[in-house]
Amino acid sequence: MASKTKKVLRVCRNCHHVVDGEACVTCGSSNLSEDWAGYLYIVDPKHSKIAEKMNIDMPGRYALKVR
Amino acid sequence: MTDAEEIKTTIYAMKTTAKQERTVVDNIVKALEDHDEIRVVAVMAPDELKGYVLIESPDSIARIEQLREMVPNARAVVKGEMAFSEIEHFLVPKPVVTGIDEGTIVELIAGPFKGEKAVVKRVDTSKEEITVELYESMVPIPITVRGDNVRVIDKTHE
DSSP: OOOOOOOOOEEETTTOBEESSSSOTTTOOOOEESOEEEEEEESOTTTOHHHHHTTOOSOEEEEEEEO | OTTTOOOOOEEEEEEEOTTOHHHHHHHHHHHHHHOTTSOOOEEEEOTTSTTEEEEEESSOHHHHHHHHHHSTTEEEEOSSOBOHHHHHHHHSOOOTTTTOOTTOEEEEOSSTTTTOEEEEEEEETTTTEEEEEESSOSSOOEEEEEGGGEEEEEOOOO
């Protein structure tokens, strides 16, 4: 069976969190963008230097750059 | 105090099939759920680094090799480690409009006006857009383009 058209992921402009629904689960903002670049998955924010640099304290999917 | 304890992590680069970087990141995370012995704290796929994903882990490279075997589209683990300073610039990308000011002469490199020269009239840093007026146009029509669609030719000297 043919697969469905690929869903465009949206990113919260405030916290760079990749969002599935209509509003950001972290900050509650509905200021979302489809124009983003760079994908980041934080598994363990407590021990990650990347998360520390990005000021991320929640695990999850993030975008590196949001327009 | 275990949470605050500093664990030394290393950054490894993993080669992937072209254009599958994002899928590989998702698959790595999926593989990690079933394998507690492999510790990975972050995975990232910067757009500038095509064909690779970067993995931050406190484990040795052998564990990352083990992880690669479980992930489809993951080709190889690059031997050696990367310094944090090497990947830092991916995390804080500078806006593409950096270096473009009002009065800068630019050349449009994409879109219907490709190849035309224009003068910058306004710069929107937050949207990364610039408004330009074409050089050779009789009537000044402002055109808003994306910051990465132009090439700087001449900066203003004031």
